[in-house]
Amino acid sequence: MFRTALRNVSAHKARLLMTAFAVMLGVTFITGSLVFGDTLNRAATAQATDGYERIAVEVDLNGSPGGGPGPGAIDAQAVTALAGVPGVAVAAGRVDGFAAVAGRDGRPLGQGESHQGANFAPGPDGTDPAYRFTHGSGPAGNDTIALDESSAAQGRYRVGDSVRVGTNQGAASYTLSGIFRTDGMRLTTGSSLVLFTDATAQRLFLQPGHYRSVELTAAPGTQPQGLLRRVESVLPQGTSAVTGGRLAQIKTNLATSTSSTMSQILLGFAAVAVFVATFLISNTFTMLIARRTRELALLRAVGASRRQVRRILLTESLLVGAIASAAGLAAGTGVAALLRTLFTPADTPAGPLVLTPGTVIIALLVGTLLPMVAAWLPIRRAMAIPPVAALSAAEPTAPARAGTLRTGLSAALALTGTAAVVFGAFTTEKDARTVIGLGAALALTGTIGLIPLLSRPFVSLVRPLLRRLQPVHGDLAARNTVRDPRRTGATAAALAIALTLASGLSVLGASATDYLDRATAHDLIADYQVKPADGAMRMTPDTAAPLRKLSGTVFSPLNQSTQYRLDGTSSVLTGVDPATIGRLLRYDVIEGSLDCLAKGQIAVADFKAEQAGWHVGQTLPLQRADDQRGSVTIGAVYQADEQSDLLPSITAPDSLVARYDSTPNTAAILVATDDGPGPAALGTISRALGDNPALAVLDEAAVRAQDSGPIGDQLNVFYALLSMALAIAALGIANTLAMSVLERRKEIGTLRALGLDRAGVTRMIRLEALLIGGLGAALGTVMGVFLGWALGRTLQESVAGYTLVLPWGRLALGVLIALAGALLASLWPARRAASVDIAAATAAQ
Template structure:
């Protein structure tokens, strides 16, 4: 029987090649993700391994203190104390923040979010061990900077040139004192790094005389633990003191966690691709078993048992799975290299490192590829074994009407259970995260039920399409319909693979369009300003920008939007600070009680916050600020819930005494009527033509947010592209095997007058019918799932409504027709080339 299996594989090489390609695609996705994740983890951990070789103890400002707008308490005085401790060999203070380099065309060098600035901290010999200079020296005064070698080369700067650098405030023009290389983590994955002298860096990023971090190196004979014990009692509040070894271990854990999370997210899409591939594999083996019924009958007649028949089919699946998995692992290595190159092209490359292919990756990839193939072939194998030798001498395997009834009943029950679960969870009062998980699980169950029901659904849908095809294309259209209806299970299984991909793509499109609709409504209704000023890196702005903007002649009103944290009733709450009543001249709020004037010396809250706390306008409530001080504020107004405004608003004047380091999310500006164009020019001039700042209208904001959503959808479409490609391969495979199966019938059609052109058209129409059925069903289910998800999330976002992207739906249907035409190209060409006499004599 094993020899028979091997001969079957070699005899049907062409038929199994496409199925093998399906396995290659799925395993390549899985192995590629695992190889990329392992390679990224090793490259990053190896690069970070020596980050703290010269650090015995580190004292850093805590995350909470930084988030609350408090300045770092690490001063020059504390650094002097650390340097004076016995057992310490050296100590240094570091500060860092956002700084970007501007090229000669007034564009930022590299992405803004990877740009950084830091201080040059020379020792007694005038050098800083963190940086190796290839030209010039470190900055020695406020008028000098040094930049990394890659940035200097990219922008064409040489030592002595005047260089523009920008941060969160005005443009600065400095003299380039030197060019350096470094192993600093700030440049590990691309980006730019600008060095200032320490006093200048402190003025830009913290305050004069203070640092973000102070590190110390133990002298020979002193342990890191001993130095830690000496420094820790001296460290000021709001700081965290740990050894360099602890920081290194924390970084290693963070890297592994980040790469593991990334791999897990990508593996979800790989699982989807494999699930789709299982349909194609099962369909292939079902058709092969049906085409070999006489062969199976002969084997049974000469003594082969049912168990041997099942083992024979499984053995074929095993060999096919091994071959496809091995090729998939090789392709996965190529995919991982491609991902690394893609990131490097976008200035987000990984540190240099080898491609890591672990034994675990190989074992898992083989197990997944072989396992999916063998499991997918299990049911066809059982069907083959159940046919009696005499009955198997018939041309086709008999279909049990009872089994189809049981299948339809089971599919209806599973679908109903999934829908019921979605409705119950969607209407429950559970937290959004739990609700989302429940809805997704219910949707998966419902989708499984729909997959089981596809043969039942296929009949009426294909008949409807066939009626159209018959009227438009005549005989070829009617024959295409009959061919597609000949085996509803086969048609349904082929279409289901495409359906699953379209369900996910359409549902995500509904989510994206609805989110864009929400952002549109927020931007149009909530923002009444003519312009907003913000950072291209989405970092906080220097408060001086708001003051500069407010003084321009054609500004009618302006206000910063400044994030803050307030403690109310023992709980930390996110809040915004606006410039008193000016804030409500550039932002819209529908007041239910009180009004804009309530923000002068009080607190203005949303209806939700008022209800949660039991407040009403005029109440006096205790509020604790980030510096720990408490004040009784009057609730000066209550407004309708707004995602743009949030739940708590205070004035910048009320917040200022409690925040040492403030930054604005944006500055909103309203122009004097009729002076809108002039104001834009004034803003650009006042901000120094700074490429790190963006001046945007409401339409610009809409386009930016919409573009970000479209970019996210494009990435998701790309990740689902593998599943859709596998589905297309499945259609090609089904049609090709169907052509072989119907060789004699096709020869008869040619004999009675169907020419080659019409033969090709018939096969193409059959393919289009299958593609449109799968895509149409997927789109309908995707629209329903997306709409249900949005309706369930309405309570979390005011103004969220279902928006159907009809343009994308039309594109998906058009692509389905194109897929059908392309998938039919090779099978149709093969059918048209059949010799009439040879086809009529085919067995």
């Protein structure tokens, strides 16, 4: 049986090529996803643990070990005491905080979000073991700094150059004293690191004479655990100690969380690709077995049992899967390298590709089992044909059952799924999206089962257009497309799945982008919004103080203050300048007046007032976490979206916030000028803020881009991943047409004999491909828009301004790409059909 299967694979290798290629693509995607994830995890682990082997024990302020200190600081005397513990070779006090280095263009250097500053802590020999200098030396004066090698190269800085650095204390220029390399734990990929002297770092990031942590290096022969026990007996109050090995484990867990999420997303798209490939494989084996019905019947007639014939066919699928799996495993490793180049953030650490035994086993299992599962139903159908009936037919085929049960079940699934999606769209329950997801799976499954039934009305709908454009070839193509609806449906289903996902994502992305654009255009009246350039810097009300010197300019910080309870309700107050906020933000007041802010009262968003049961004129008791107490009166209620990044839930005068909170966080600074936005105004504001590289001055267009840009970036990644499923669907069309040409050689030869030229045959096959592609694209687009609408409905409860937006351009582009793929897939089958020998084809029995 095995030798027979081997011979059959060899005899039909051309026909099985597309199936093997589909399996290879599915395995390639799975392998690439797993290798990509393992590579990111291994690289993140290596970077997170790089340098901790040098640290025996770290003393940190109370909080999560290695996860950021709590309040307070470690004074220099405590560092001296720790240095005297037996077994301690060096005790290095560390201070760190936010510091952005300006490039030649004034923008922050580094491509990541981590811009750090730290202290240079030299020992008795004048060196700091954490840093290795390639040029110059560490900072020795308060006006000098050292810069990491990557940032210095990016900014084209050399020792002796003047470098501008922005911190939470403002911006200043320093002289570059040295360029260094350091451990991965201190400097992540794509970020920047500036070294200051002890005194400067303490002034900028903490307080003079104090440190955030202390790194202890063990003397030769001292074990970290033993040193830890001795250190714990002399720990300063409010601190804790942990070994470097334990810190490395904690950092590893934190570092791998992001890469694990990306790996799961990739595996989800890989599952889609494998699901699409299943249709191609099943369809191919259906056509192959149909053409070999007489061969299989002859095996039965000479004594082979059904089990033996079934075993032969399953062995064939196993061989195809094994060969394709091996190829997919090799190609997947290359795809992982491509994914790492295209889809990893700039701050992702680099490392060698990682191919684990688990990845090899999963890829081989999927690649070998997938063809066997996909081929099971066609084999079962073929086994139902009696040998005598198969041998008596000139071109025997498996009985094409009417499929009443299948059609009824598919219709029931489609209707049930559609009803569930509609119910989920209109319900307000928290699990509405889960209901929509389950309903979408049922509806899509049912629609796939109904595609053979839907193919006839679809072809009937477009046939008049085909007859008008191509009277002969169009009519022939339409007839051939519906000759075997089940085959056409299985081929179009793969394309429909990919287009459903792409269309649904397009609808959601376009609707979300439109909402953000409208919200920004409506809420923002100010000419500019000042925000941290990378989100890491902490702005305070003092950040906006230099703007007071500008004439013809009004501004207001948005000072967020937390930990309030108003009338027992947890609340966040945002302090604004009552005199200017009306020129900077648009408040649609429903009740009361915004003038209440000047009277020391607060204005509340409508959703907050509704949730808490508040109304204008009500006086609320106020209590803060530090046990400060008071009261506030509601003077106005305004319309706002709960998801808005601009309009706060509670607007208060900045004097009220300052009464309870001396250090609020300034989320943004809104600025308006008498002359309106322009290069001159932008330059004036930037100079007034000290040309600080850590601050970004954004106009309305930049604010929109900052809010909606990530959505477009994510959609582009998802589209790129879905392209694999589209490629497999195109292969399915090519395979179906190729097998169809083999089955219709006599028919094609007859058409040629009757006068249809080669160009006509080619045109007929291409039109068939376009019909199949159009069927899949139409169903996929309709399903995608439907699901996008349903998911969007669930957002309207929490996002008041969200409305459905149909991105006609992207939807049309998706259909055009599908049709183009179908047309490309038809090139090889059309060429084979055009080259059919007339005499040999018409003489065939």
